Amino acid sequence: MQSLVSLSGVGHVYPNGFRALSNINLHVHTGEFLVIIGLSGSGKSTLLRCINRLVEPTEGTVSFSGVDVTHTTGDALRMHRSRIGMIFQDFNLIGRHSVLDNVLYGALGRTRSLPSILGQFSAEQRAKAREALEIVGIAEKQKSRADALSGGQQQRVAIARALMQKPKLLLADEPVASLDPATSHGVMKYLERINKEMGTTVICNLHFLSLVRQYASRVVALKAGVIVFDGLPPDITDAWFKQIYGEDAIEVEIR
Amino acid sequence: MRNTFTIVQRVTAIAIDIALGAYLFSVLWFVLYPALIENPSAQLPNIYGYVLTMLFACAFATAGALGASLGRLFVTGKASNGMRRTIQIHLGWILLLVTIVSGWIVTDISPSEFFSSEGLRGAGRIFSALITPQFDIISAALSAMVETVYIALMSTIIAVPASFILAFPAARNLMQGSVAARAVYSVLRAFLNIVRSMEPIIWAIIFSVWVGIGPFAGMLALVVHTVASLTKLYSEQIEDVKEGPIEAISATGASQLQVMWFAIVPQCVIPFLSFTIYRWDINVRMATIIGFVGGGGIGTLLTQYQGLSKFHEVGTLVIVITLVVWILDVISARIRAALQ
Numbered sequence: 001m002q003s004l005v006s007l008s009g010v011g012h013v014y015p016n017g018f019r020a021l022s023n024i025n026l027h028v029h030t031g032e033f034l035v036i037i038g039l040s041g042s043g044k045s046t047l048l049r050c051i052n053r054l055v056e057p058t059e060g061t062v063s064f065s066g067v068d069v070t071h072t073t074g075d076a077l078r079m080h081r082s083r084i085g086m087i088f089q090d091f092n093l094i095g096r097h098s099v100l101d102n103v104l105y106g107a108l109g110r111t112r113s114l115p116s117i118l119g120q121f122s123a124e125q126r127a128k129a130r131e132a133l134e135i136v137g138i139a140e141k142q143k144s145r146a147d148a149l150s151g152g153q154q155q156r157v158a159i160a161r162a163l164m165q166k167p168k169l170l171l172a173d174e175p176v177a178s179l180d181p182a183t184s185h186g187v188m189k190y191l192e193r194i195n196k197e198m199g200t201t202v203i204c205n206l207h208f209l210s211l212v213r214q215y216a217s218r219v220v221a222l223k224a225g226v227i228v229f230d231g232l233p234p235d236i237t238d239a240w241f242k243q244i245y246g247e248d249a250i251e252v253e254i255r
Numbered sequence: 256m257r258n259t260f261t262i263v264q265r266v267t268a269i270a271i272d273i274a275l276g277a278y279l280f281s282v283l284w285f286v287l288y289p290a291l292i293e294n295p296s297a298q299l300p301n302i303y304g305y306v307l308t309m310l311f312a313c314a315f316a317t318a319g320a321l322g323a324s325l326g327r328l329f330v331t332g333k334a335s336n337g338m339r340r341t342i343q344i345h346l347g348w349i350l351l352l353v354t355i356v357s358g359w360i361v362t363d364i365s366p367s368e369f370f371s372s373e374g375l376r377g378a379g380r381i382f383s384a385l386i387t388p389q390f391d392i393i394s395a396a397l398s399a400m401v402e403t404v405y406i407a408l409m410s411t412i413i414a415v416p417a418s419f420i421l422a423f424p425a426a427r428n429l430m431q432g433s434v435a436a437r438a439v440y441s442v443l444r445a446f447l448n449i450v451r452s453m454e455p456i457i458w459a460i461i462f463s464v465w466v467g468i469g470p471f472a473g474m475l476a477l478v479v480h481t482v483a484s485l486t487k488l489y490s491e492q493i494e495d496v497k498e499g500p501i502e503a504i505s506a507t508g509a510s511q512l513q514v515m516w517f518a519i520v521p522q523c524v525i526p527f528l529s530f531t532i533y534r535w536d537i538n539v540r541m542a543t544i545i546g547f548v549g550g551g552g553i554g555t556l557l558t559q560y561q562g563l564s565k566f567h568e569v570g571t572l573v574i575v576i577t578l579v580v581w582i583l584d585v586i587s588a589r590i591r592a593a594l595q
Contacts, residue, residue: 054502054505078508082507088503092502094500094517094518097521105509110508113510113512116517117516171506
């Protein structure tokens with residue numbers, strides 16, 4: 001079976017000389033819900049960004065749907081990114097703009113620059129945006145300013161923005177790290193639905209092992225930019241936990 | 256302790272000392288000596304002054320090399336040993352004293368003229384004229400003031416789009432991509448700094464020759480200066496934007512133009528507006544001054560009446576300018592506070 005995402009020997013060194021990733025070999029198949037765990041600074045965020053090429057790897061190759069995208073630029077890079085949705089810890093909505101506009105921005109990758117700047121989104125795109133808002137259960141807020149919403153609601157708008165892209169793959173960079181436990185499950189449940197019902201592959205960075213065990217179909221652990229574990233959630237034993245998070249770590253549960 | 260300095264620091268210290276030594280001696284020779292020696296014809300030819308200045312500079316630099324350098328005060332925060340420190344402090348005091356005395360001479364400070372009875376009578380005349388304004392010219396004054404306010408307004412309106420566009424290539428964080436981008440950034444920033452350091456009054460003189468004396472020349476002068484300063488303010492705001500929305504919009508596959516418009520501009524709109532209103536406020540004041548050199552508006556009217564020594568009329572103009580500037584200042588401050 002061909003993998004959706006393939007990383008071979010991927011490494012990344014930032015311009016200041018900091019090595020974020022070393023020799024990452026990772027193959028993600030369609031339909032997986034892959035969770036990446038690891039301490040802050042272990043390279044999780046850089047790894048996600050190598051996939052949609054917000055970061056250009058300094059070593060190795062990245063392929064998506066069998067196409068090498070490691071050093072893609074220009075329109076091909078735009079096209080590549082538009083196939084991959086992404087949500088963030090801090091939601092990264094445009095706070096001053098309406099919820100509906102924020103969702104429409106998911107279509108930017110497939111809209112020409114000038115019409116989009118003049119606000120000319122098609123009726124079809126608007127209908128799609130409303131549909132995406134309905135999927136995350138927030139359609140009634142479409143006219144509100146995005147920064148007027150609660151954290152959980154903002155993350156749902158961000159998910160709707162990603163859905164607007166009709167993505168083959170959804171990247172989630174610590175999507176619940178800024179949220180309280182109850183809201184966290186709400187957001188994770190939407191990611192689960194998108195994975196199970198729409199068949200969208202999900203790669204998600206997480207901190208809480210309890211969430212990992214509940215939602216992940218596969219877990220990869222990073223330590224100092226190296227993959228130290230690749231397996232099923234139940235296989236993360238106490239010994240593994242201590243190896244990933246250090247001897248002093250204590251597992252915190254979130255229910 | 257002595258050897259803790261790098262070559263660069265030592266060279267810098269010596270350079271500072273050469274400059275200070277040359278300064279000290281030239282002030283002594285060209286300002287204090289002619290002013291304090293009664294008979295100026297007894298002066299030596301200036302060529303000796305230049306030669307002695309160079310020698311004095313070298314002597315100072317030698318002192319620097321020996322470690323008693325004033326330059327070291329600037330090069331490093333470390334205190335040198337006691338005696339050298341004392342020499343540095345004495346040299347510092349001598350420089351300050353010489354500067355104040357020569358400054359007094361150069362600026363022609365004269366308390367006797369300030370308090371002379373004739374001078375005080377003149378002051379009394381002009382003050383009484385200023386506080387008994389001649390309101391016959393009020394309609395001319397008001398229409399000239401309106402012209403000034405419009406000069407300020409139009410120059411701001413015309414400068415905003417240009418500044419908005421230039422602000423992006425002048426923002427360091429957007430121009431890190433390639434060598435070419437960094438070059439564009441550096442050249443643009445340097446150019447803007449040069450334009451900005453030329454006062455609007457100088458631009459007004461240039462444009463009054465170019466397009467003729469009048470409000471158009473004044474407006475062009477303000478446009479040039481406003482573009483340079485608004486671009487700097489705008490671009491610093493762009494350098495301050497949060498990275499998150501830029502990442503999020505880029506991740507949808509947006510083009511660079513779309514990223515600027517949808518991720519950067521919304522974060523900057525309010526500060527941009529605030530800067531723009533503040534700049535209009537400044538432009539009203541500057542438009543008044545520019546009128547003195549033929550930039551039109553109330554400044555031109557003011558120089559005309561001042562040239563005719565019609566101080567009652569000047570008083571009227573001063574009242575109009577003060578009132579309008581004060582009102583606009585209050586309004587602009589209110590708007591900017593509301594925008595926060």
